[in-house]
Amino acid sequence: MTQNIKFKVRKLLCLLIGSVFLILTTSMNEDTVSSINKCISEADAQCLSSFLNTTIEMNVLGNNGYYGKSQAETILISFFKENPPRDFSVKQGGSTSANTKFSIGTYNTSKESFRIYYVLKKEGNIEKITKLTIEKR
Numbered sequence: 008m009t010q011n012i013k014f015k016v017r018k019l020l021c022l023l024i025g026s027v028f029l030i031l032t033t034s035m036n037e038d039t040v041s042s043i044n045k046c047i048s049e050a051d052a053q054c055l056s057s058f059l060n061t062t063i064e065m066n067v068l069g070n071n072g073y074y075g076k077s078q079a080e081t082i083l084i085s086f087f088k089e090n091p092p093r094d095f096s097v098k099q100g101g102s103t104s105a106n107t108k109f110s111i112g113t114y115n116t117s118k119e120s121f122r123i124y125y126v127l128k129k130e131g132n133i134e135k136i137t138k139l140t141i142e143k144r
Contacts, residue, residue: 040100047114052080063137067083068142092116096113098112108129111123120143120144124139126138
C-alpha cells in the first residue's frame with residue numbers, strides 16, 4: 008500500500024512540475040510576441056532588431072533581400088523615421104509548427120496603412136525573427 012501511495016505522489020509531482028514548465032514556456036513565448044509588437048507600435052528599430060536573427064529575409068516596400076542584423080536595423084530605422092506610427096494592431100497570429108510562429112498586423116500612420124508580417128523561429132529556448140515583410144495596404 009505505501010509503495011502505491013509513493014508511486015501516486017511521484018506521478019502527481021511529475022505532472023505538477025510539467026504543468027509549471029508548460030505555463031512558464033507559454034508565458035515566455037507570449038512575452039516575445041508582445042515585446043516585438045510593442046517595438047513596432049513604438050517604431051523602435053533598435054528594440055525590434057534585438058529580436059532579429061543574425062540573417063533575416065526582409066521585404067520592405069518592395070525592397071527584397073537577405074540582410075545581416077545591423078543592415079536590417081538600418082532599413083527599419085529609415086522606414087520608421089519616414090513613417091511615424093499612429094497605431095499598430097495585430098490582426099492574426101499563430102503557429103505553423105512547434106518551432107515557428109507568425110504574426111500579421113496593421114501599422115497605421117497619419118498618411119497611410121501598412122501590413123506588417125513576421126515569422127519567428129525557435130532555436131533552443133530563443134525565438135528570433137527570420138522573416139519580416141512591410142507592404143502598403
